Amino acid sequence: MSDKSINQIQEEIIKEFSILGDDMESTIFYIMELGNKLEPLEEQYKIESNLIKGCQSKVWLKADMKDHNLFLKADSNTDITKGLISLLIRTLSTQPLDEIIHADLYFIDKIGMQKVIGSQRSNGLISMIKQIKLYALAYKTKLQNQT
Amino acid sequence: MTVKTINETISTIKEINPEKIRKLFPILNQEINGKPFIYFDNAATTQKPLRVINAINAYYMGYNANIHRGIHTLAEKATATFEETRSMVRSFLNASSKEEIIFTYGTTDSINLVAQSFGRKFLQQGDEILISTMEHHSNIVPWQMICEEKGAHLKILPINEKGELLMDEFDELLSSKTKLVSIVHVSNSLGTINPVKEIIEKAHQTGARVLLDGAQAAAHLPLDVQELDCDFYALSSHKMFGPTGVGVLYGKNELLNEMPPYRGGGEMIREVTFEKTSYNDLPFKFEAGTPNIADVIGFRSAIEFINEISKPGMLKYEKALLGYAHEQLEKIDGLKIIGTAKEKLSVVSFILNDIHAFDIGVLLDAAGIAIRTGHHCTQPLMARFGIEGTARASFSVYNTFEEIDKLVESLHRIIKIKRK
Secondary structure, three states: OOOOOHHHHHHHHHHHHHHHOOOHHHHHHHHHHHHHOOOOOOHHHOOHHHEEEOOOOEEEEEEEEEOOEEEEEEEEOOHHHHHHHHHHHHHHOOEEHHHHHOOOOOHHHHOOHHHHHOOOOOOOHHHHHHHHHHHHHHHHHHHHHHO | OOHHHHHHHHHHHHHOOHHHHHOOOHHHOOEEOOEEOEEOEOOOOOOOOHHHHHHHHHHHHHHOOOOOOOOOHHHHHHHHHHHHHHHHHHHHHOOOOHHHEEEEOOHHHHHHHHHHHHHHHHOOOOOEEEEEOOOOHHHOHHHHHHHHHHOOEEEEEOEOOOOOEOHHHHHHHOOOOEEEEEEEOEOOOOOEEOOHHHHHHHHHHOOOEEEEEOOOOOOOOOOOHHHHOOOEEEEEHHHOOOOOOOEEEEEOHHHHHHOOOOOOOOOOEEEEOOOOEEEOOOOHHHOOOOOOHHHHHHHHHHHHHHHHHOHHHHHHHHHHHHHHHHHHHHOOOOEEEEOOOOOEOOEEEEEEOOEOHHHHHHHHHHOOEEOEEEOOOOHHHHHHOOOOOEEEEEOOOOOOHHHHHHHHHHHHHHHHHHOO
16 A cells, blocks of 8 residues: 555655756656656457557556455556656555545646647546546446445 | 759749748747747648738628618628628639539538438439549548438548659449549648549549539649539538638539438428429528528638639648658657658658657647648558558648748757657
């Protein structure tokens, strides 16, 4: 489990991005760099059932649960989307299910990500947030049914 | 550049002065992400000269009125200006009469009109419609819909590795079952100029009708529908410096007369009773409802603009731009141009071996350069090349050689950072 809360991590990210300033190019290059550092998703998990399709980029997302926490791994075919994913994983992976379900991911707006993301059709980021929350909800329901 | 190309370019620039032309387009004079704006997305839509914007403004400020049946002064003026546009389009296409010019909402709408009206009247079970691998989805899906309804079949003319139609196979595919051949005049993804004259001649020999999707061609190539002898020609104003929401369907008079209206409403009727409605004459029977008056009037100014700059001059200049872009882009290590047809127009699609087109698009935008990335609404074509999409730069008369240099510089920069 993460030793930091979702909001603590969001604040860290906002601080990091504030150093980059307004320059769009450096922001994107930084995101791409983050993407390159993302722990790779094993090839056997890059399958249709893990796929979230954006208009132009693909995201594979795998979610597992352990002790009421959600563990996420993901990959994408574009470097920028991969970088955006790495931010989501950093914020949400290993967090408690309830925290994820109720998370308000305000860092996306604060770091000016809307400009990079562009329209929601362009990549799978928005669908990915939705999908992560759905996984958390599904695992929670599963736990409730077991008890 | 070779000496010959330089000389040709210099002589073209004397005829076409891009700096002077750029001043006519207010939108070009701005910065995007702190960099001078470079617009290379002209195949998606062209920018609008001030005169087009002014014409729309003047209509709303001075003579906004519904057209055709009003008897007051403004209605007369609006009707006259609207109908003048029709006459200008007639002469732009060299159609034999203005009744053959139907205003639609765009190329997609024009093709749907033919699919629904011509298709319902003339298609029977087992008939065939022939399109090609390089068609835009708007020249695929309307035919799939009507084929499904009528039990007709869609046949596909394949292309070679350069992105040229395999004309030998065209002869094989044509038969007495072929009711319509619907082919793109210039490909939006590849830039290929198709041999439409030959296609039309051959199709007519077997009794098939021919529709040309002219969305990418109309602003660039000289057009004469009578000389081409095509049965239908579809185009969009917004790809010709005009407003969005206006398109044209040219159709041969006798054919349009045989076709039933496919949208009902005002404008398109002669007399309505609850028992029976009789339809208006051409072109009005296909123009149900109040049309997009303001933008049709704006389109008139766009055609004036093209006529004043002169199409042959523009074409020569745009070909020089394309030639230069090819030369420069081909030098980039790992870059592959998709679409290398001998006859080609102002579009260059490319892939960079280890960089996704989406990343290229976002990074170029950060450098102030607008291109398009993705499948360009031609997924079957992308599948033919075994790719998901391309990065596409498309040029117009206001683009410059220096802008192409900046594109190439930016691509080098992206590659350098990616491979660091």
